[in-house]
Amino acid sequence: MFRSPSGTGCIITLTTDFGLDDAYAAVMKGVILDTCPAANIVDISHSVQPQNIAEAAFLLRSAYPYFPVGTIHCAVVDPGVGTARRPIAIRANRGMLVGPDNGIFTHVVLEDGLVDRDGSLLSGGAVELVASEFRRAEMSQTFQGRDIFAPAAAHLGLGVPLRNLGPTVKEIHLLDLPVPRMTAGVVHGCIIHIDRFGNAISNITVEVTPRVARVIVNGTEIEGLSRSYQEKDIVAIFGSIGFLEIAARNGSAAHRLGLQVGDSIQVSP
Amino acid sequence: MFRSPSGTGCIITLTTDFGLDDAYAAVMKGVILDTCPAANIVDISHSVQPQNIAEAAFLLRSAYPYFPVGTIHCAVVDPGVGTARRPIAIRANRGMLVGPDNGIFTHVVLEDGLVDRDGSLLSGGAVELVASEFRRAEMSQTFQGRDIFAPAAAHLGLGVPLRNLGPTVKEIHLLDLPVPRMTAGVVHGCIIHIDRFGNAISNITVEVTPRVARVIVNGTEIEGLSRSYQEKDIVAIFGSIGFLEIAARNGSAAHRLGLQVGDSIQVSP
Amino acid sequence: MFRSPSGTGCIITLTTDFGLDDAYAAVMKGVILDTCPAANIVDISHSVQPQNIAEAAFLLRSAYPYFPVGTIHCAVVDPGVGTARRPIAIRANRGMLVGPDNGIFTHVVLEDGLVDRDGSLLSGGAVELVASEFRRAEMSQTFQGRDIFAPAAAHLGLGVPLRNLGPTVKEIHLLDLPVPRMTAGVVHGCIIHIDRFGNAISNITVEVTPRVARVIVNGTEIEGLSRSYQEKDIVAIFGSIGFLEIAARNGSAAHRLGLQVGDSIQVSP
Incomplete structure (x- = not known):
């Protein structure tokens, strides 16, 4: 389902707190297109309040069900960039999720039934994005959207199997969402x-x-x-x-x- | 002219008051791409002042003449969503218009000579978007951009004939525009x-x-x-x-x- | 490298001060797609402070290195529109630059080594965009983004050689950038x-x-x-x-x- 050797027709969405006044979102698009020229990149929003992971998680969850099966959703609201939090990719029911393991995928993985309430993976599959051949050669400490997440999304768009991107992850970090x-x-x-x-x-x-x-x-x-x-x-x-x-x-x-x-x-x- | 069986090369523009902070515009894009994967979606603006139909009508009119013949323009500023106002699609001189029948197409239909000053259709053609096979299966009362207009635009992009989308409309609602x-x-x-x-x-x-x-x-x-x-x-x-x-x-x-x-x-x- | 007879896969970026509330950026996209239907148009930013050439130059320089080789970068922050400043296109190391000769390409041409500190061209190549067959037939005095720059970018995207767009330019206007x-x-x-x-x-x-x-x-x-x-x-x-x-x-x-x-x-x- 996710194989698309030429990248034809692959859709990659972006959800970030980068805004539209700076060039950060455009840089991610340039990096994606450099690897996967046929990617159709769709903005979900770049207007997430800076570092508000919960807002990004809500917006992603609002859009996720309406995109075609096979869509790759790349979400980068990442106050912990450059620290120990892991960069991950997750196989969800309707596509792939790529971003920091900081809770940004909480709604989607819960509603898709991929994890239990503690974040332990029940189905799907997830990896830590450490395989160096699928990162940018030059890595910064401050912009992993460009150096790790955009390249990972682009390679998934080309049909690279999830397992090639790094070792398996058993648990996803979840936000402590208010429940009625x-x-x-x-x-x-x-x-x-x-x-x-x-x-x-x-x-x-x-x-x-x-x-x-x-x-x-x-x-x-x-x-x-x-x-x-x-x-x-x-x-x-x-x-x-x-x-x-x-x-x-x-x-x-x-x-x-x-x-x-x-x-x-x-x-x- | 509007037939494009594979949807290759079809352009769909969006003009809304949804803003770029929420996921609403992205949801419309997901729905369009789910039906018409080859659609090239171009934003005219999502920054129309909430519920300001006249502003949307002006922006659409400003951009319309410059898009290729055959472009599908989907415009959703829709304070009356869920009430009796009709969802419509219109065949204009340079492409298709899809949106609520609330005056949002006033400039374009007048300047294209499609209607007289009362809104009676002179040429072109228009339908009410009621054919259920071209709407989303689950309909909300609050987001017809997603449930009616995006699917209609996407099906027109695939080459579905206008007449299939619903019964003919004889009159278009026009805004009472100030005239010099x-x-x-x-x-x-x-x-x-x-x-x-x-x-x-x-x-x-x-x-x-x-x-x-x-x-x-x-x-x-x-x-x-x-x-x-x-x-x-x-x-x-x-x-x-x-x-x-x-x-x-x-x-x-x-x-x-x-x-x-x-x-x-x-x-x- | 820049030839792409069908326009397949050509990427055109836009950097302007047009904002996203008006239809100006969309008009440029319509004009580009009318000439080069396969263009993949990517926004770098439309939020440059009105008439702030230095900000546009910085944003363009921030994004330029990350786009694929062959990308066409169209940048329009143009307080002098309609005056004697020249419209130009430049062959840079990683693609083409299209816009007014007002310093908007300063960072890129210096860092690519295309010009000396006075702006004299050392390598690459540049032309003044005067060939009328590659402009819009109807020209305004106020919107050369639509009438000159978008058509030039689109024709470059189709594979029209740079030299066809106008006579050679020997010197590029540079901003007086603060240097450490x-x-x-x-x-x-x-x-x-x-x-x-x-x-x-x-x-x-x-x-x-x-x-x-x-x-x-x-x-x-x-x-x-x-x-x-x-x-x-x-x-x-x-x-x-x-x-x-x-x-x-x-x-x-x-x-x-x-x-x-x-x-x-x-x-x-």
Whole structure:
């Protein structure tokens, strides 16, 4: 499935905190194309808040299910660059994951069932990216996106088998993600992302909340679940990736209700 | 012209208000590539002010004439997502237009002569995107860019005929755009866009103003028409897409003269 | 090396101050694809501060070495558009450079050894882009990125020989770049770029500073050279493109130390 000897049709996505004002993201693209000229490189986002691994993990998880099977996802938010944290690549259900072993793949590996709650690998496969023939010849201490991750993604795109990139890894580092709790029928979750529209996205999925009678967030009560952003002024709605979100008609719910990442949210049945 | 059975060489542009901080634009790209792997996806802009249909319509119109014939333009600024407004696709002179029927294609369909001033279709062809085999199997109420528009664009890119995507539409919703008026030889227009350089672009075209002796905008008088941004401190000049614009040498005219979208501008012959 | 009759595999990069909010960058892409459908267009950055040629020159130089040989780099930061400054294309060691002759290629042509310190061409080759068959038929005074530079890059991508694009140019305009000086063993340089992480990048390379005992910048003394951003609170480190930079662990050195582009920095052996 991942073999593509000429690299034809391979898709490589990038998720980083490099921004678009500097040349760092472009440098990764140059390095990828130098090895794998046919790569179709797609930006997921380069606007992750600097060193915010959790935000990158959320964005990657938001996009991952929609890319073709076989896509190579390269994610580099890497405050520990140049320290002991390992560079890794993981075979996931829908493609490959390439990046630092710092929790950036937490959502994807959990939702794909690749690891248990401690990060021990159950299926798939993962390696530490140490094989020197698949790194840049000149290595820096400060830009492994260029020197390790882009070359690894490009070689996977060419069809190099995962096992050639380095020794097997048995355990993946996971972020300690907030998980919704249920007490006396009430689901307690929290806001995990505010999007550009000011929609406040929680970690509460439809699976854990079969019925929604009332939502309380930051002192505001919202009655019932809506089907459209236009239904009323402030709505609670299961958004496009399956999480309960709070939105405002033609405006920013985060701004109107003063919501931030980390705020608690309760759903009563 | 639009048939391209393997999708080879098809270009799909995106114009949205999704921003680049979230994964929404990337999700659309993943969905497009999943159906049409050879699509060359080009961003026009994802930085449209949230829910500003007029701005998206202007940006699309600014780029449309320069893309190859056969390009598929997918534009999603969609405050009415999940309500009764129709999802549509239109055959235009230089390619296909895919998006909500909320006025986002106003400039293009008028300038291509596809509709009359009321939006009644004169030529080309348009359909409502309801054929379920060309939508995503799982539909959300909140992200039709992913569920309807990206799949429609991708299938058009594969060469699926427009008529297969749904029933014919006879009328396109148009924005009520400000049109320049002429009184006693003076052309009265308004500022419709401020660009990154602070150039203030009006809706006055060279066709309606064969002679420009004096321009008045926000209390400032500018004598004569210039040929270069460097000619003097504040210039009136016909810009790159044919509209009269006000620019400052090495600076922002909008800032210096306090100009905003909607400000009136007069041209005396 | 640069011939590619069908345009297969040609890479064209863009470095501009057009931003991503307007359609200008997209217009250049449309024009390129209209001539050279197989072009793989890669953004280096469109976020150069308006009319800041030095910043564009630095970003281009940061990315240039990492792109495949044969890449065509089109850079348009052009305050003099429509005036007498020449539009040019240059054959460099690793590809082609296309843009205004205003110093935007200074770093690349110096580091490639194409010119002497006065800008006189020593090797490579350069032309003025005046051949009308390789420009757009309709020319504006305000957007030569669309009318001259994008068409030139696209035709080079198709394999049109450089000499066909116009008459030979013997001298390239260079920026007056700050060069590090050595006095009594101390290297005196300056900050030339602040990146998104707040890392302050100087013009001091490892070649001119074989030993670093102490760095002084804006009144702060930093002892010794570090190997990782995590080593201590404020580090001096040779960054990924070979320049000495000042960084803060998990934060912005520029913010903490009040550093700006142009600030002086001293290195004692």
